[in-house]
Amino acid sequence: xxxxxxxxxxxxxxxxxxxxxxxxxxQGLEGEDLANxxxxxxxxxxxxxxxxxxxxxxxxxxxxxAESGANVPAEVEVDLPSSQVKAIHLFADKxxxxxxxxxxxxxxxxxYATRVRLAETSAIRAVVETADGKFLLASAxxxxxxxxxx
Amino acid sequence: xxxxxxxxxxxxxxxxxxxxxxQVVAQHPNEPGTRRDAEGKIIPxxxxxxxxxxxxxxxxxxxxxxxxxxxxxxxxxxxxxxKAGTFTVKLKDTDGDTGExxxxxxxx
Numbered sequence: 571x572x573x574x575x576x577x578x579x580x581x582x583x584x585x586x587x588x589x590x591x592x593x594x595x596x597q598g599l600e601g602e603d604l605a606n607x608x609x610x611x612x613x614x615x616x617x618x619x620x621x622x623x624x625x626x627x628x629x630x631x632x633x634x635x636a637e638s639g640a641n642v643p644a645e646v647e648v649d650l651p652s653s654q655v656k657a658i659h660l661f662a663d664k665x666x667x668x669x670x671x672x673x674x675x676x677x678x679x680x681x682y683a684t685r686v687r688l689a690e691t692s693a694i695r696a697v698v699e700t701a702d703g704k705f706l707l708a709s710a711x712x713x714x715x716x717x718x719x720x
Numbered sequence: 721x722x723x724x725x726x727x728x729x730x731x732x733x734x735x736x737x738x739x740x741x742x743q744v745v746a747q748h749p750n751e752p753g754t755r756r757d758a759e760g761k762i763i764p765x766x767x768x769x770x771x772x773x774x775x776x777x778x779x780x781x782x783x784x785x786x787x788x789x790x791x792x793x794x795x796x797x798x799x800x801x802x803k804a805g806t807f808t809v810k811l812k813d814t815d816g817d818t819g820e821x822x823x824x825x826x827x828x
Contacts, residue, residue, distance in 0.1 A: 641790040662788060666754050670788045675797075677780035678773065679739060683796030687752060687788045719754045719788065 599711040601691040603663040610661055610668035615697065617705055622697060628708035630696040639688040639718030644670075646696045646708075648680035655680040657699040664692035666719055687718035723748050723768070723819025727809050733828040734801040744771065744795040744809050746819055752787035770812040771795050775825075776805040801827055 608619055631645040648655055652675050660670040660682075666689060673682045680698070691713045698706040724747035734740040746768060753765025765787055773781040781797050804827050811819040 645796070665788050667752070667787050669786050671783055671785040673781070673783040675781055677775070677778075677799070678742075679798040679800060681741075681796070681798035682783065683741075683743075683794065684785070685790040685794050687750075687790050689754075718790065719752050 599693040599709055600713060601664055601711055602693045607661055607663045607668055607693075607695065611697075614659060614661075614669045614672065615699070615705065622705045622707035625698070625706035625708060628696050628698055628706055630694065630708040630710045632694050632710040632712045634711075635713045635715070636688065637715050639690065639714040639716060641685050641718070642688050642712060642714070643683070644686050644694065645683045646681070648698050650680060650698075650700070652677070652679055654701045655698060656701050658682055659695075659697040659699070660684075660686070661695040661697065662686065662688055662692045663695070665689045688712060688714050689717045689719035690714050721817055723811050723813065723817055725809060725811055725819040725821035727807065727821040727823040729807075729823055729825060731828075733826050735828045736801055738801050739798055740801055740825075742773065742797045742799060742807060742809075742823070744797075744811075744821065746793055746795075746811055748792060748811075748813065748819075750787075750789050750791045750793055754787075766813060766815055768793060768811050768813045770810075772810045773797060774808040774810065775799075777808075801825065803827070 627649040629647040636642045655675050658673045661668045670686050693709055693711045696708045726745045728743055730741045750767040751763050751765055755763050757763055767787050771783040805825055807823050809821045
């Protein structure tokens with residue numbers, strides 16, 4: 571192989587890698603750990619990450635940066651009637667126990683606010699279990715300077 | 721030991737049909753069981769794992785927090801104001817300690 575042919579083939583290969591890699595990186599959240607999350611999802615819902623449908627009906631509010639992971643405010647609001655929301659779950663990918671909380675709104679509006687501990691910079695997930703058996707997902711990411719789980 | 725529980729409504733006197741928040745603050749270390757003390761020993765887990773909200777004796781909302789809730793936790797719920805009455809919040813932790821707080825809902 572001469573120099574020109576080598577450059578052409580490697581160039582094409584590199585370009586392909588860059589094209590394939592970019593969209594994934596653009597979508598990926600900071601502090602994402604699907605392997606750890608998957609176990610918690612299976613334990614809590616009996617469903618995997620692939621069974622969740624990303625939805626705009628869920629508004630998950632997390633700070634972009636938290637100085638201390640010991641006390642991070644989290645707020646979730648669901649744009650659905652209460653009767654259609656069976657449960658709201660919160661997960662943090664990187665926590666030793668990723669399942670943060672489950673809320674059964676019953677007569678309350680589908681809203682929940684709390685303060686959570688984050689072990690390190692992590693993606694946070696809000697999963698809404700609807701009355702007709704669907705699982706809706708919203709994600710956010712918080713960068714943590716000092717961890718809160720030890 | 722009972723858990724000190726404070727409950728408040730925002731706004732304090734909502735109008736009929738208006739949404740209001742019910743916020744619960746508890747005085748609790750909420751140890752996740754993964755932290756170590758100064759000697760390097762693991763601090764045993766002790767956290768609130770049950771929050772129940774009752775309105776006039778009827779259960780209206782429930783949350784089951786895991787170990788990753790911060791110390792002196794806050795739990796916020798939202799309701800629609802329909803009629804006046806009393807909210808009772810019942811907390812329980814992993815050791816079986818309980819806390820209770822009440823707040824009266826008055827309509828403006």
